[in-house]
Amino acid sequence: MLRYIIRRLGLIIVTLAVISLAIFAIVEILPGDVAKMMLKQNATEESLDRLREQLGLYRPWYERYFDWVWGVLRGDWGTSYVTGIPISEILGRRVVHSLALALFALVFGIPLAVLAGIWAGIRPDRLADRIMSMVGMVGISMPEFVTGVIFMLVLASKFELLPPTSMMLPGETPWTRPQILVLPALTLTVVLFAYIMRMTRASVIEVMQSAYVRTATLKGIPMHQVVRRHVLPNAMLPTITIIAANMGYMLGGLIIVENVFAYPGLGQMLLFSIQQRDFPLLESLVLLIAGTYAISNLLADLSYAALDPRIRVS
Amino acid sequence: MKIRRFRWLSSRVTVFLTLSALALFVGACSSDPTATQAPQATSTVAPTATSAPTNTAVPGATATAVPPAPTVDTSGIKRGGTLKIGMLSDHIGFEPGLVTALPDIVTIQHTYDVLVFRNPDLTLSPALAESWETNEDASQWTFNLRKGVKFSHGKEFKAEDVIFTINRMFEIDSPITGALSKPTAMVAVDDYTVRLEFDGPNAPLLDSLVKYHSHIIPSDVDPERLNTETIGTGPFVMTDFVVGERASFKANPNYWMEGVPYVDEMHYIFLPSPEARAAALKAGLIDMIYDLDASSIPTLQDHPDTTVLQAPSGGYMNLAMIVTEPPFDNKLVRKAVQAATDRQAILQGAQFGLGGIAYDHPVVPTDPRFNADCKPPDYSPELAKSLLAEAGYPNGIDLTLYTSTAGASMVEMATILKESFRPAGINLDIVVMPEDGYWAEGWLVKPFTTVWWGGRPPYEAFSVVYSSDAAWNESFWKNDRADALLKEALGAASLEDQKRVYGELQCLVIEEVPRIITVFRPVTLGVRNDVMGAAPMWDATMSVHKVWLDR
Helix, strand or coil, X not given: XXXXXXXXHHHHHHHHHHHHHHHHHHHHHCCCCHHHHHXXXXXXXXXXXXXXXXXXXXXXXXXXXXXXXXXXXXXXCCECCCCCCEHHHHXXXXXXXXXXXXXXXXXXXXXHHHHHHHHHHHCCCCHHHHHHHHHHHHHHHCCHHHHHHHHHXXXXXXXXXXXXXXXXXXXXXXXXXXXXXXXXXXXXXXXXXXXXXHHHHXXXXXXXXXXHHHHHHHHCCCHHHHHHHHHHHHHHHHHHHHHHHHXXXXXXXXXHHHHXXXXXXXXXXXXXXXXXXXXXXXXXXXXXXXXXXXXXHHHHHHHHHHHCHHHHHC | CHHHHHHHHHHHHHHHHHHHHHHHHHHHHCCCCCCCCCCCCCCCCCCCCCCCCCCCCCCCEECCCCCCCXXXXXXXXXXXXXXXXXXXXXXXXXXXXXXXXXXXXXXXXXXXXXXXXXXXCCCEXXXXXXXXXXXXXXXXXXXXXXXXXXXXXXXXXXXXXXHHHHHHHHHCCCHHHHCCCCCCEEEEEECCEEEEECCCCCCCHHHHHCCHHHCCCCCXXXXXXXXXXXXXXXXXXXXXXXXXXXXXXXXXXXXXXXXXXXXXXXXXXXXXXXXXXXXXXXXXXXCEEECCCHHHHHHHHHCCCEEEEEXXXXXXXXXXXXXXXXXCCCHHHHHHHHHCCCHHHHXXXXXXXXXXXXXXXXXXXXXXXXCCCCCCCCCCHHHHHHHHHHCCCCCCEEEXXXXXXXXXXXXXXXXXXXXXXXXXXXXXXXXEECCCCHHHHHCCCCCEEEEEECCCCHHHHHHHHHCCCCCCCCCCCCCHHHHHHHHHHHHCCCXXXXXHHHHHHHHHHHHHCXXXXXXXXXXXXXXECCEECCEECCCCCEECCCCEECC
């Protein structure tokens, strides 16, 4: 087991190295010049030259790359080109905000989707199943900025139940004002609902048709016990994969949701860094998000092992 | 599954980026140099200003009339409270001489002061300079500085700070140095008097000094620090700044203007999406939206608790025709395009009727130097047709107009023009170029382009585009008379002289048609009904010095 974890961690390091190299290469070929972006129409050749020199843009890319990697390894993420603020300072609070949102969705939104999937899977093709499948399809078909704006209009503007934006004043955090998490988390849940619900439903249906469930039912065990003791542990495995695969998305990929609600998380910072051509910031963000993907996948595999003894053996 | 998620996500990102491009780009672009279209205080009394309380005449010099410090009836004003302003989230840096992003500009406007303040109604008020005078030919300017003013780090404001600020502008190549002539000498006569000397007449000097690049910085601080800190004499002191989230300010207790500001605290809340800004204002989470998205205007006008404030700005949209390339080398073609341009339709269609009609020159109709005698013809497809026939195109002409969503409503204007040109026999092809690169590969390169400009005072507005050697001479139009008039304008100190010089320039560019300026753009603010005293400014920014909350 320990060897397995060590091997996986080694793989993650290789993955991150490849990703960091890739993002550096993409940034190199991305159109747009950070110096021109910073100086706008006022740029003169001399001022552009001076700025590029100052940012070290004339040094070969591999030199800049290894400098950056070396810095990251020592915990120094560098300084944002555009704002001159240390990146660790910018990202520190953003990570906390993103974690809060992901946790909120994990605790409230995802169990809802899982329960709906179980309910639909136990009684497939009934009215409840049809309704839930349809809700899921609608949710997955609508872009997040549409669902988000609809929630904002209905729940915040029309009925005034929730704040329409997730802005935080000095001294406020997601923990002291959890209501600001509701709308972004709800929008996010709608997106994930269909994935998770359908995956859960499919595996519940499959398990329900297995021989051991039939045996348990014929033995006369009450239905709720069959579901709890036999169906759930077996049906949850694929669902966990889905949830793990979405952890990275929930932490850093919420570009649209975070922008619609002005939620100050990592996704909003990602868009900001692209628009401002703030490459050190962009590179650090991508690395951070890729790391989250890798680690949450590792955690998913480990929880497989915990749920299913057969995986532990092989 | 993971792969699918990425692809699916990226398509959403593209759509979102496209949708929000306009809003975001407003922020990116309105950051270029903006300025005034206003009466300037020179050796004559500006028509709107009252005469001076202090006429400190230097022997042999003309005294400048200085408006008195504004005395406002403050009896009904409620003090205190916290003002929350929602705005775009761009941020680059705070150094006044280099500031370009809109939120950064309004930050320094409320934490620093200029020497002379241009009010929302275009009159001038003394700020850090209590009064000023100039010699006969406007080549020497003397400013008498306010005493007892302190920067937020404790240093007293003195003549050395003015000299330091102006030196710094030239050292860092501030965009303002394009309009501000370099002084040949700067003399601190004493701690509270500074004299700027130029090698020739410099009547438009104050037009530069009222701009946001001219905020006075302290001379005892390493100016590199000013990129991340604000150390000024302004009405507010910044207490906290979180990139992309908020900036917080408290009222400066030592502010020189008595009783101002009225609120105790102010926060800028950075809300990148225009829907979020409008929704937050309607819900009362914020008190004000700065730089209102056009799409939000109708809903805020209809909401019972919110109001839209608007003022015309000197910023405008125009068409540039490169006069050295066919068919625009033929003046008759340019005049045909002029007659076929339906300005009213552009004002309604591209700007919701806000702002105002422009007449092919950059002087706003409220400016005393506006010349009402010269105007381009009203929209007339028949006239355009006959001009085209005279130019050798009896069967009409095909033109290609290059445009982009890179700011203002240029694409909307182009679309309206297609319809407006059709009855005149002009068949317009529209090419929408990507925002990235439009200013590098479209503007100044393609023969027929849409452009938008920030407002500038008359001298600068003409000199940056119409003088033969101007870097931004977007139509490559060279005219000896225009160059001569621009030179004369530098010494035109009295309003009468200015009316004559700028009046002739206006007629000249209407007649020669190097560019077609269609509409002036509006400046808009969205406010809650209980927010009093907020003012959209002439340079497309806002002033909250005198905002108070009626609650």
